[in-house]
Amino acid sequence: MKKILLITTGGTIASEPTEEGLAPSLSSGELLPLLTSITENYTVETYDLFHLDSSNIQPEEWQQIAGCIAQRYRFYDGIVLTHGTDTMAYTSSVLSFMLRNIPIPVVLTGSQLPIRHPLSDGFENLRGAFAMAASGAPGVFVVFDRKVIFGARAVKVRTTGFDAFESVNSACAAVINSQGLQMLYTPTKPQGEFCLEDNLCSDVFLIKLTPGLNPEIFDMLLQMNYKGIVIEAFGAGGLHFIRRDLIAKLQKIVQSNITVVVCSQCLYEGSDFSIYQAGQKVLDQGVVQGYDMTTEAAVTKLMWALGKNSDPAEVRRVFATNYVGEISLQ
Incomplete structure:
Protein backbone atom coordinates (compact mmCIF):
# COMPACT_ATOMS: atom_id res chain seq x y z
CA MET A 1 0.00 0.00 0.00
CA LYS A 2 1.10 3.57 -0.69
CA LYS A 3 2.47 5.40 2.33
CA ILE A 4 0.87 8.81 2.82
CA LEU A 5 1.70 11.56 5.32
CA LEU A 6 -1.26 13.62 6.51
CA ILE A 7 -0.17 17.06 7.75
CA THR A 8 -2.82 19.15 9.50
CA THR A 9 -2.80 22.94 9.83
CA GLY A 10 -6.35 23.66 11.03
CA GLY A 11 -9.00 25.31 8.89
CA THR A 12 -12.73 24.69 8.69
CA ILE A 13 -12.23 20.96 8.20
CA ALA A 14 -10.80 20.74 11.74
CA SER A 15 -13.11 23.31 13.32
CA GLU A 16 -15.72 22.97 16.02
CA PRO A 17 -18.26 25.47 17.37
CA THR A 18 -17.14 27.83 20.13
CA GLU A 19 -18.73 30.85 21.79
CA GLU A 20 -16.87 33.01 19.25
CA GLY A 21 -17.82 30.93 16.22
CA LEU A 22 -16.06 28.08 14.44
CA ALA A 23 -12.41 27.62 15.41
CA PRO A 24 -9.86 24.95 14.47
CA GLU A 30 -9.14 13.02 16.41
CA LEU A 31 -9.46 13.42 12.64
CA LEU A 32 -8.00 10.10 11.54
CA PRO A 33 -10.58 7.80 13.24
CA LEU A 34 -13.29 9.57 11.23
CA LEU A 35 -11.57 8.65 7.96
CA THR A 36 -11.25 4.86 8.20
CA SER A 37 -13.24 4.27 5.00
CA ILE A 38 -10.75 6.51 3.18
CA THR A 39 -7.46 5.58 4.82
CA GLU A 40 -7.93 1.78 4.84
CA ASN A 41 -6.38 1.66 1.36
CA TYR A 42 -3.18 3.41 2.46
CA THR A 43 -0.56 3.35 5.16
CA VAL A 44 -1.14 6.70 6.83
CA GLU A 45 1.00 8.63 9.28
CA THR A 46 0.06 12.03 10.66
CA TYR A 47 1.74 15.21 11.80
CA ASP A 48 0.04 18.15 13.51
CA LEU A 49 1.68 21.38 12.39
CA PHE A 50 -0.82 24.11 13.34
CA HIS A 51 -4.37 24.62 14.57
CA LEU A 52 -4.97 27.85 12.66
CA ASP A 53 -7.72 29.54 10.75
CA SER A 54 -6.09 30.04 7.35
CA SER A 55 -6.52 33.80 7.69
CA ASN A 56 -3.66 33.54 10.17
CA ILE A 57 -1.39 31.53 7.87
CA GLN A 58 1.26 33.96 6.66
CA PRO A 59 4.77 33.79 5.13
CA GLU A 60 6.26 32.50 8.38
CA GLU A 61 3.81 29.58 8.35
CA TRP A 62 4.51 28.92 4.65
CA GLN A 63 8.17 28.49 5.55
CA GLN A 64 7.29 26.08 8.35
CA ILE A 65 5.04 24.05 6.06
CA ALA A 66 7.69 23.87 3.35
CA GLY A 67 10.35 22.93 5.89
CA CYS A 68 8.15 20.20 7.36
CA ILE A 69 7.60 18.71 3.90
CA ALA A 70 11.29 18.99 2.98
CA GLN A 71 12.29 17.06 6.09
CA ARG A 72 9.83 14.23 5.53
CA TYR A 73 9.01 13.75 1.85
CA ARG A 74 11.65 11.05 1.29
CA PHE A 75 9.79 8.63 3.54
CA TYR A 76 6.41 8.83 1.77
CA ASP A 77 4.76 8.24 -1.57
CA GLY A 78 2.67 11.37 -1.18
CA ILE A 79 1.60 14.09 1.26
CA VAL A 80 -1.88 15.41 2.06
CA LEU A 81 -2.04 18.83 3.71
CA THR A 82 -5.32 19.94 5.29
CA HIS A 83 -5.69 23.72 5.21
CA GLY A 84 -8.35 26.39 5.54
CA THR A 85 -9.88 27.46 2.26
CA ASP A 86 -9.54 31.24 2.58
CA PHE A 97 7.76 27.66 -5.95
CA MET A 98 9.43 26.80 -2.64
CA LEU A 99 9.39 23.02 -3.12
CA ARG A 100 11.53 23.03 -6.27
CA ASN A 101 11.45 19.70 -8.10
CA ILE A 102 9.45 17.93 -5.38
CA PRO A 103 9.37 14.29 -6.62
CA ILE A 104 6.09 13.26 -4.96
CA PRO A 105 2.55 14.67 -4.92
CA VAL A 106 1.83 17.33 -2.29
CA VAL A 107 -1.94 17.79 -2.14
CA LEU A 108 -3.80 20.55 -0.30
CA THR A 109 -7.43 20.15 0.62
CA GLY A 110 -10.00 21.28 3.16
CA SER A 111 -13.73 21.77 3.39
CA GLN A 112 -16.52 24.29 3.55
CA LEU A 113 -18.17 22.47 6.45
CA PRO A 114 -16.38 20.98 9.47
CA ILE A 115 -15.60 17.29 9.21
CA ARG A 116 -17.96 16.48 12.10
CA HIS A 117 -20.89 18.18 10.39
CA GLY A 122 -14.51 17.16 3.83
CA PHE A 123 -14.81 13.41 3.36
CA GLU A 124 -15.08 13.64 -0.42
CA ALA A 154 -6.00 27.49 -7.99
CA VAL A 155 -8.28 30.37 -6.99
CA LYS A 156 -11.06 30.39 -4.41
CA VAL A 157 -14.10 31.79 -6.21
CA ARG A 158 -16.98 30.97 -3.82
CA THR A 159 -17.40 31.61 -0.13
CA THR A 160 -19.92 28.88 0.72
CA GLY A 161 -20.38 26.59 -2.30
CA PHE A 162 -18.72 23.19 -2.26
CA ASP A 163 -17.24 23.98 -5.70
CA ALA A 164 -15.19 26.67 -4.03
CA PHE A 165 -12.08 26.49 -6.23
CA GLU A 166 -11.47 26.82 -9.93
CA SER A 167 -8.46 26.28 -12.14
CA VAL A 168 -7.84 29.69 -13.72
CA ASN A 169 -6.35 29.93 -17.22
CA SER A 170 -5.29 26.29 -17.13
CA ALA A 171 -7.00 22.93 -17.48
CA CYS A 172 -7.31 20.82 -14.36
CA ALA A 173 -4.58 18.29 -13.67
CA ALA A 174 -7.20 15.59 -13.09
CA VAL A 175 -10.84 14.99 -12.29
CA ILE A 176 -12.60 12.39 -10.19
CA ASN A 177 -15.59 10.73 -11.80
CA SER A 178 -17.20 7.30 -12.26
CA GLN A 179 -13.94 6.04 -13.72
CA GLY A 180 -11.94 7.09 -10.69
CA LEU A 181 -9.03 9.51 -10.76
CA GLN A 182 -8.66 10.59 -14.37
CA MET A 183 -5.40 12.37 -15.17
CA LEU A 184 -5.81 15.12 -17.76
CA TYR A 185 -2.10 15.57 -18.41
CA THR A 186 0.98 13.38 -18.56
CA PRO A 187 3.06 13.76 -15.40
CA ASP A 203 7.43 43.25 1.78
CA VAL A 204 5.12 42.92 -1.22
CA PHE A 205 1.99 45.05 -1.58
CA LEU A 206 -1.07 44.27 -3.70
CA ILE A 207 -3.13 47.11 -5.19
CA LYS A 208 -6.42 46.71 -7.02
CA LEU A 209 -6.92 49.81 -9.15
CA THR A 210 -10.10 51.80 -8.88
CA PRO A 211 -11.00 54.78 -11.10
CA GLY A 212 -9.55 57.89 -9.50
CA LEU A 213 -7.02 56.14 -7.25
CA ASN A 214 -4.75 58.74 -5.64
CA PRO A 215 -1.20 58.35 -7.07
CA GLU A 216 0.26 59.40 -3.70
CA ILE A 217 -0.35 55.83 -2.51
CA PHE A 218 2.93 54.97 -4.24
CA ASP A 219 4.80 57.63 -2.25
CA MET A 220 3.52 55.98 0.93
CA LEU A 221 4.68 52.56 -0.25
CA LEU A 222 8.13 54.01 -0.89
CA GLN A 223 8.24 55.39 2.64
CA MET A 224 7.16 52.02 4.04
CA ASN A 225 10.12 50.33 2.31
CA TYR A 226 8.13 47.85 0.25
CA LYS A 227 10.35 45.87 -2.10
CA GLY A 228 7.69 44.79 -4.59
CA ILE A 229 4.22 45.81 -5.75
CA VAL A 230 1.61 43.80 -7.63
CA ILE A 231 -1.01 45.91 -9.40
CA GLU A 232 -4.31 44.54 -10.64
CA ALA A 233 -4.86 46.87 -13.59
CA PHE A 234 -7.98 47.41 -15.67
CA GLY A 235 -8.83 44.96 -18.46
CA ALA A 236 -5.89 43.92 -20.60
CA GLY A 237 -3.64 46.29 -18.70
CA GLY A 238 -4.70 49.92 -18.33
CA LEU A 239 -3.85 52.52 -15.68
CA HIS A 240 -5.17 56.08 -15.70
CA PHE A 241 -2.72 58.91 -16.44
CA ILE A 242 -5.06 61.88 -16.99
CA ARG A 243 -5.50 64.18 -13.95
CA ARG A 244 -4.21 61.47 -11.59
CA ASP A 245 -1.03 60.26 -13.24
CA LEU A 246 -0.29 56.80 -11.92
CA ILE A 247 2.25 56.14 -14.65
CA ALA A 248 4.53 58.99 -13.59
CA LYS A 249 4.53 57.57 -10.07
CA LEU A 250 5.39 54.12 -11.41
CA GLN A 251 8.45 55.59 -13.05
CA LYS A 252 9.63 56.87 -9.68
CA ILE A 253 8.93 53.49 -8.07
CA VAL A 254 10.87 51.55 -10.69
CA GLN A 255 13.78 54.01 -10.52
CA SER A 256 13.90 53.26 -6.78
CA ASN A 257 14.64 49.59 -7.63
CA ILE A 258 11.21 48.38 -6.56
CA THR A 259 9.80 45.66 -8.80
CA VAL A 260 6.28 46.32 -10.07
CA VAL A 261 4.29 43.43 -11.52
CA VAL A 262 1.08 44.37 -13.33
CA CYS A 263 -1.64 41.88 -14.17
CA SER A 264 -5.36 42.11 -14.92
CA GLN A 265 -8.30 42.43 -12.57
CA CYS A 266 -10.13 40.02 -14.84
CA LEU A 267 -10.08 36.50 -13.46
CA TYR A 268 -9.79 34.82 -16.84
CA GLU A 269 -7.41 35.36 -19.71
CA GLY A 270 -4.34 37.53 -19.39
CA SER A 271 -2.93 41.00 -19.63
CA ASP A 272 -1.33 42.36 -22.78
CA PHE A 273 0.04 45.86 -22.36
CA SER A 274 0.93 46.19 -26.03
CA ILE A 275 -2.70 46.65 -27.10
CA TYR A 276 -3.58 50.11 -25.76
CA GLN A 277 -1.79 53.39 -25.28
CA ALA A 278 -2.30 53.21 -21.52
CA GLY A 279 -0.66 49.80 -21.42
CA GLN A 280 2.29 50.77 -23.59
CA LYS A 281 2.97 53.76 -21.36
CA VAL A 282 3.18 51.35 -18.41
CA LEU A 283 5.63 49.08 -20.23
CA ASP A 284 7.81 52.08 -21.00
CA GLN A 285 8.35 52.53 -17.25
CA GLY A 286 9.89 49.09 -16.86
CA VAL A 287 7.11 47.22 -15.11
CA VAL A 288 6.84 43.43 -15.34
CA GLN A 289 3.85 41.84 -17.06
CA GLY A 290 1.95 39.19 -15.15
CA TYR A 291 0.21 37.89 -18.30
CA ASP A 292 -2.30 35.21 -17.24
CA MET A 293 -1.03 34.51 -13.73
CA THR A 294 -3.48 34.41 -10.87
CA THR A 295 -3.12 37.18 -8.31
CA GLU A 296 -2.15 34.58 -5.70
CA ALA A 297 0.61 33.24 -7.92
CA ALA A 298 1.86 36.72 -8.86
CA VAL A 299 2.08 37.86 -5.24
CA THR A 300 3.78 34.72 -3.95
CA LYS A 301 6.12 34.42 -6.93
CA LEU A 302 7.25 37.99 -6.31
CA MET A 303 7.84 37.22 -2.61
CA TRP A 304 9.83 34.14 -3.63
CA ALA A 305 11.80 35.93 -6.34
CA VAL A 318 12.35 34.97 -12.85
CA PHE A 319 9.00 36.35 -14.01
CA ALA A 320 9.95 35.57 -17.60
CA THR A 321 10.39 31.91 -16.61
CA ASN A 322 7.58 29.39 -16.31
CA TYR A 323 8.48 27.16 -13.35
CA VAL A 324 5.35 25.18 -12.47
CA GLY A 325 2.82 26.09 -15.13
CA GLU A 326 1.99 29.34 -13.36
CA ILE A 327 2.25 31.49 -16.49
CA SER A 328 1.63 31.23 -20.20
CA LEU A 329 4.42 33.29 -21.73
CA GLN A 330 3.58 35.08 -24.97
Whole structure:
Protein backbone atom coordinates (compact mmCIF):
# COMPACT_ATOMS: atom_id res chain seq x y z
CA MET A 1 0.00 0.00 0.00
CA LYS A 2 1.10 3.57 -0.69
CA LYS A 3 2.47 5.40 2.33
CA ILE A 4 0.87 8.81 2.82
CA LEU A 5 1.70 11.56 5.32
CA LEU A 6 -1.26 13.62 6.51
CA ILE A 7 -0.17 17.06 7.75
CA THR A 8 -2.82 19.15 9.50
CA THR A 9 -2.80 22.94 9.83
CA GLY A 10 -6.35 23.66 11.03
CA GLY A 11 -9.00 25.31 8.89
CA THR A 12 -12.73 24.69 8.69
CA ILE A 13 -12.23 20.96 8.20
CA ALA A 14 -10.80 20.74 11.74
CA SER A 15 -13.11 23.31 13.32
CA GLU A 16 -15.72 22.97 16.02
CA PRO A 17 -18.26 25.47 17.37
CA THR A 18 -17.14 27.83 20.13
CA GLU A 19 -18.73 30.85 21.79
CA GLU A 20 -16.87 33.01 19.25
CA GLY A 21 -17.82 30.93 16.22
CA LEU A 22 -16.06 28.08 14.44
CA ALA A 23 -12.41 27.62 15.41
CA PRO A 24 -9.86 24.95 14.47
CA SER A 25 -9.37 22.45 17.26
CA LEU A 26 -9.31 18.85 15.99
CA SER A 27 -5.94 17.14 16.06
CA SER A 28 -4.93 14.51 13.52
CA GLY A 29 -5.50 11.95 16.26
CA GLU A 30 -9.14 13.02 16.41
CA LEU A 31 -9.46 13.42 12.64
CA LEU A 32 -8.00 10.10 11.54
CA PRO A 33 -10.58 7.80 13.24
CA LEU A 34 -13.29 9.57 11.23
CA LEU A 35 -11.57 8.65 7.96
CA THR A 36 -11.25 4.86 8.20
CA SER A 37 -13.24 4.27 5.00
CA ILE A 38 -10.75 6.51 3.18
CA THR A 39 -7.46 5.58 4.82
CA GLU A 40 -7.93 1.78 4.84
CA ASN A 41 -6.38 1.66 1.36
CA TYR A 42 -3.18 3.41 2.46
CA THR A 43 -0.56 3.35 5.16
CA VAL A 44 -1.14 6.70 6.83
CA GLU A 45 1.00 8.63 9.28
CA THR A 46 0.06 12.03 10.66
CA TYR A 47 1.74 15.21 11.80
CA ASP A 48 0.04 18.15 13.51
CA LEU A 49 1.68 21.38 12.39
CA PHE A 50 -0.82 24.11 13.34
CA HIS A 51 -4.37 24.62 14.57
CA LEU A 52 -4.97 27.85 12.66
CA ASP A 53 -7.72 29.54 10.75
CA SER A 54 -6.09 30.04 7.35
CA SER A 55 -6.52 33.80 7.69
CA ASN A 56 -3.66 33.54 10.17
CA ILE A 57 -1.39 31.53 7.87
CA GLN A 58 1.26 33.96 6.66
CA PRO A 59 4.77 33.79 5.13
CA GLU A 60 6.26 32.50 8.38
CA GLU A 61 3.81 29.58 8.35
CA TRP A 62 4.51 28.92 4.65
CA GLN A 63 8.17 28.49 5.55
CA GLN A 64 7.29 26.08 8.35
CA ILE A 65 5.04 24.05 6.06
CA ALA A 66 7.69 23.87 3.35
CA GLY A 67 10.35 22.93 5.89
CA CYS A 68 8.15 20.20 7.36
CA ILE A 69 7.60 18.71 3.90
CA ALA A 70 11.29 18.99 2.98
CA GLN A 71 12.29 17.06 6.09
CA ARG A 72 9.83 14.23 5.53
CA TYR A 73 9.01 13.75 1.85
CA ARG A 74 11.65 11.05 1.29
CA PHE A 75 9.79 8.63 3.54
CA TYR A 76 6.41 8.83 1.77
CA ASP A 77 4.76 8.24 -1.57
CA GLY A 78 2.67 11.37 -1.18
CA ILE A 79 1.60 14.09 1.26
CA VAL A 80 -1.88 15.41 2.06
CA LEU A 81 -2.04 18.83 3.71
CA THR A 82 -5.32 19.94 5.29
CA HIS A 83 -5.69 23.72 5.21
CA GLY A 84 -8.35 26.39 5.54
CA THR A 85 -9.88 27.46 2.26
CA ASP A 86 -9.54 31.24 2.58
CA THR A 87 -5.79 31.40 1.88
CA MET A 88 -5.28 27.92 0.45
CA ALA A 89 -4.56 29.28 -3.04
CA TYR A 90 -1.78 31.49 -1.67
CA THR A 91 -0.25 28.55 0.18
CA SER A 92 -0.51 26.17 -2.78
CA SER A 93 1.05 28.80 -5.05
CA VAL A 94 4.00 29.59 -2.80
CA LEU A 95 4.66 25.92 -2.04
CA SER A 96 4.78 25.30 -5.79
CA PHE A 97 7.76 27.66 -5.95
CA MET A 98 9.43 26.80 -2.64
CA LEU A 99 9.39 23.02 -3.12
CA ARG A 100 11.53 23.03 -6.27
CA ASN A 101 11.45 19.70 -8.10
CA ILE A 102 9.45 17.93 -5.38
CA PRO A 103 9.37 14.29 -6.62
CA ILE A 104 6.09 13.26 -4.96
CA PRO A 105 2.55 14.67 -4.92
CA VAL A 106 1.83 17.33 -2.29
CA VAL A 107 -1.94 17.79 -2.14
CA LEU A 108 -3.80 20.55 -0.30
CA THR A 109 -7.43 20.15 0.62
CA GLY A 110 -10.00 21.28 3.16
CA SER A 111 -13.73 21.77 3.39
CA GLN A 112 -16.52 24.29 3.55
CA LEU A 113 -18.17 22.47 6.45
CA PRO A 114 -16.38 20.98 9.47
CA ILE A 115 -15.60 17.29 9.21
CA ARG A 116 -17.96 16.48 12.10
CA HIS A 117 -20.89 18.18 10.39
CA PRO A 118 -23.22 15.48 9.01
CA LEU A 119 -23.19 17.10 5.55
CA SER A 120 -19.48 17.92 5.43
CA ASP A 121 -17.76 17.98 2.07
CA GLY A 122 -14.51 17.16 3.83
CA PHE A 123 -14.81 13.41 3.36
CA GLU A 124 -15.08 13.64 -0.42
CA ASN A 125 -12.28 16.17 -0.63
CA LEU A 126 -9.99 14.00 1.49
CA ARG A 127 -10.89 10.92 -0.53
CA GLY A 128 -9.75 12.70 -3.69
CA ALA A 129 -6.69 14.16 -1.99
CA PHE A 130 -5.47 10.74 -0.85
CA ALA A 131 -6.04 9.31 -4.32
CA MET A 132 -4.00 12.12 -5.88
CA ALA A 133 -1.29 11.77 -3.23
CA ALA A 134 -1.01 8.08 -4.16
CA SER A 135 -0.89 8.80 -7.91
CA GLY A 136 2.84 9.38 -8.11
CA ALA A 137 2.39 12.64 -10.06
CA PRO A 138 5.03 15.04 -8.70
CA GLY A 139 4.15 18.60 -7.78
CA VAL A 140 1.79 20.68 -5.67
CA PHE A 141 -1.98 20.38 -6.19
CA VAL A 142 -5.30 21.47 -4.72
CA VAL A 143 -8.09 18.90 -4.59
CA PHE A 144 -11.61 20.22 -4.06
CA ASP A 145 -15.04 19.11 -5.24
CA ARG A 146 -13.61 16.25 -7.37
CA LYS A 147 -11.22 18.55 -9.22
CA VAL A 148 -7.42 18.37 -9.06
CA ILE A 149 -5.91 21.80 -9.73
CA PHE A 150 -2.26 22.70 -10.22
CA GLY A 151 -1.13 24.55 -7.11
CA ALA A 152 -0.23 27.82 -8.87
CA ARG A 153 -3.50 27.92 -10.83
CA ALA A 154 -6.00 27.49 -7.99
CA VAL A 155 -8.28 30.37 -6.99
CA LYS A 156 -11.06 30.39 -4.41
CA VAL A 157 -14.10 31.79 -6.21
CA ARG A 158 -16.98 30.97 -3.82
CA THR A 159 -17.40 31.61 -0.13
CA THR A 160 -19.92 28.88 0.72
CA GLY A 161 -20.38 26.59 -2.30
CA PHE A 162 -18.72 23.19 -2.26
CA ASP A 163 -17.24 23.98 -5.70
CA ALA A 164 -15.19 26.67 -4.03
CA PHE A 165 -12.08 26.49 -6.23
CA GLU A 166 -11.47 26.82 -9.93
CA SER A 167 -8.46 26.28 -12.14
CA VAL A 168 -7.84 29.69 -13.72
CA ASN A 169 -6.35 29.93 -17.22
CA SER A 170 -5.29 26.29 -17.13
CA ALA A 171 -7.00 22.93 -17.48
CA CYS A 172 -7.31 20.82 -14.36
CA ALA A 173 -4.58 18.29 -13.67
CA ALA A 174 -7.20 15.59 -13.09
CA VAL A 175 -10.84 14.99 -12.29
CA ILE A 176 -12.60 12.39 -10.19
CA ASN A 177 -15.59 10.73 -11.80
CA SER A 178 -17.20 7.30 -12.26
CA GLN A 179 -13.94 6.04 -13.72
CA GLY A 180 -11.94 7.09 -10.69
CA LEU A 181 -9.03 9.51 -10.76
CA GLN A 182 -8.66 10.59 -14.37
CA MET A 183 -5.40 12.37 -15.17
CA LEU A 184 -5.81 15.12 -17.76
CA TYR A 185 -2.10 15.57 -18.41
CA THR A 186 0.98 13.38 -18.56
CA PRO A 187 3.06 13.76 -15.40
CA THR A 188 6.82 14.02 -15.89
CA LYS A 189 9.70 13.59 -13.50
CA PRO A 190 11.31 16.80 -12.23
CA GLN A 191 14.30 18.01 -14.22
CA GLY A 192 16.70 18.25 -11.31
CA GLU A 193 17.16 17.40 -7.64
CA PHE A 194 14.73 18.57 -4.99
CA CYS A 195 15.69 21.90 -3.44
CA LEU A 196 13.96 23.79 -0.66
CA GLU A 197 13.92 27.47 -1.62
CA ASP A 198 12.18 28.97 1.38
CA ASN A 199 13.62 32.48 1.55
CA LEU A 200 10.73 34.88 1.13
CA CYS A 201 10.39 38.65 1.13
CA SER A 202 7.05 39.55 2.68
CA ASP A 203 7.43 43.25 1.78
CA VAL A 204 5.12 42.92 -1.22
CA PHE A 205 1.99 45.05 -1.58
CA LEU A 206 -1.07 44.27 -3.70
CA ILE A 207 -3.13 47.11 -5.19
CA LYS A 208 -6.42 46.71 -7.02
CA LEU A 209 -6.92 49.81 -9.15
CA THR A 210 -10.10 51.80 -8.88
CA PRO A 211 -11.00 54.78 -11.10
CA GLY A 212 -9.55 57.89 -9.50
CA LEU A 213 -7.02 56.14 -7.25
CA ASN A 214 -4.75 58.74 -5.64
CA PRO A 215 -1.20 58.35 -7.07
CA GLU A 216 0.26 59.40 -3.70
CA ILE A 217 -0.35 55.83 -2.51
CA PHE A 218 2.93 54.97 -4.24
CA ASP A 219 4.80 57.63 -2.25
CA MET A 220 3.52 55.98 0.93
CA LEU A 221 4.68 52.56 -0.25
CA LEU A 222 8.13 54.01 -0.89
CA GLN A 223 8.24 55.39 2.64
CA MET A 224 7.16 52.02 4.04
CA ASN A 225 10.12 50.33 2.31
CA TYR A 226 8.13 47.85 0.25
CA LYS A 227 10.35 45.87 -2.10
CA GLY A 228 7.69 44.79 -4.59
CA ILE A 229 4.22 45.81 -5.75
CA VAL A 230 1.61 43.80 -7.63
CA ILE A 231 -1.01 45.91 -9.40
CA GLU A 232 -4.31 44.54 -10.64
CA ALA A 233 -4.86 46.87 -13.59
CA PHE A 234 -7.98 47.41 -15.67
CA GLY A 235 -8.83 44.96 -18.46
CA ALA A 236 -5.89 43.92 -20.60
CA GLY A 237 -3.64 46.29 -18.70
CA GLY A 238 -4.70 49.92 -18.33
CA LEU A 239 -3.85 52.52 -15.68
CA HIS A 240 -5.17 56.08 -15.70
CA PHE A 241 -2.72 58.91 -16.44
CA ILE A 242 -5.06 61.88 -16.99
CA ARG A 243 -5.50 64.18 -13.95
CA ARG A 244 -4.21 61.47 -11.59
CA ASP A 245 -1.03 60.26 -13.24
CA LEU A 246 -0.29 56.80 -11.92
CA ILE A 247 2.25 56.14 -14.65
CA ALA A 248 4.53 58.99 -13.59
CA LYS A 249 4.53 57.57 -10.07
CA LEU A 250 5.39 54.12 -11.41
CA GLN A 251 8.45 55.59 -13.05
CA LYS A 252 9.63 56.87 -9.68
CA ILE A 253 8.93 53.49 -8.07
CA VAL A 254 10.87 51.55 -10.69
CA GLN A 255 13.78 54.01 -10.52
CA SER A 256 13.90 53.26 -6.78
CA ASN A 257 14.64 49.59 -7.63
CA ILE A 258 11.21 48.38 -6.56
CA THR A 259 9.80 45.66 -8.80
CA VAL A 260 6.28 46.32 -10.07
CA VAL A 261 4.29 43.43 -11.52
CA VAL A 262 1.08 44.37 -13.33
CA CYS A 263 -1.64 41.88 -14.17
CA SER A 264 -5.36 42.11 -14.92
CA GLN A 265 -8.30 42.43 -12.57
CA CYS A 266 -10.13 40.02 -14.84
CA LEU A 267 -10.08 36.50 -13.46
CA TYR A 268 -9.79 34.82 -16.84
CA GLU A 269 -7.41 35.36 -19.71
CA GLY A 270 -4.34 37.53 -19.39
CA SER A 271 -2.93 41.00 -19.63
CA ASP A 272 -1.33 42.36 -22.78
CA PHE A 273 0.04 45.86 -22.36
CA SER A 274 0.93 46.19 -26.03
CA ILE A 275 -2.70 46.65 -27.10
CA TYR A 276 -3.58 50.11 -25.76
CA GLN A 277 -1.79 53.39 -25.28
CA ALA A 278 -2.30 53.21 -21.52
CA GLY A 279 -0.66 49.80 -21.42
CA GLN A 280 2.29 50.77 -23.59
CA LYS A 281 2.97 53.76 -21.36
CA VAL A 282 3.18 51.35 -18.41
CA LEU A 283 5.63 49.08 -20.23
CA ASP A 284 7.81 52.08 -21.00
CA GLN A 285 8.35 52.53 -17.25
CA GLY A 286 9.89 49.09 -16.86
CA VAL A 287 7.11 47.22 -15.11
CA VAL A 288 6.84 43.43 -15.34
CA GLN A 289 3.85 41.84 -17.06
CA GLY A 290 1.95 39.19 -15.15
CA TYR A 291 0.21 37.89 -18.30
CA ASP A 292 -2.30 35.21 -17.24
CA MET A 293 -1.03 34.51 -13.73
CA THR A 294 -3.48 34.41 -10.87
CA THR A 295 -3.12 37.18 -8.31
CA GLU A 296 -2.15 34.58 -5.70
CA ALA A 297 0.61 33.24 -7.92
CA ALA A 298 1.86 36.72 -8.86
CA VAL A 299 2.08 37.86 -5.24
CA THR A 300 3.78 34.72 -3.95
CA LYS A 301 6.12 34.42 -6.93
CA LEU A 302 7.25 37.99 -6.31
CA MET A 303 7.84 37.22 -2.61
CA TRP A 304 9.83 34.14 -3.63
CA ALA A 305 11.80 35.93 -6.34
CA LEU A 306 12.73 38.82 -4.02
CA GLY A 307 13.71 36.31 -1.35
CA LYS A 308 16.20 34.81 -3.80
CA ASN A 309 17.59 38.03 -5.24
CA SER A 310 16.33 41.60 -4.93
CA ASP A 311 18.00 42.82 -8.12
CA PRO A 312 15.18 44.01 -10.41
CA ALA A 313 16.82 42.51 -13.50
CA GLU A 314 16.97 39.09 -11.84
CA VAL A 315 13.38 39.37 -10.64
CA ARG A 316 12.35 40.23 -14.18
CA ARG A 317 14.17 37.12 -15.42
CA VAL A 318 12.35 34.97 -12.85
CA PHE A 319 9.00 36.35 -14.01
CA ALA A 320 9.95 35.57 -17.60
CA THR A 321 10.39 31.91 -16.61
CA ASN A 322 7.58 29.39 -16.31
CA TYR A 323 8.48 27.16 -13.35
CA VAL A 324 5.35 25.18 -12.47
CA GLY A 325 2.82 26.09 -15.13
CA GLU A 326 1.99 29.34 -13.36
CA ILE A 327 2.25 31.49 -16.49
CA SER A 328 1.63 31.23 -20.20
CA LEU A 329 4.42 33.29 -21.73
CA GLN A 330 3.58 35.08 -24.97
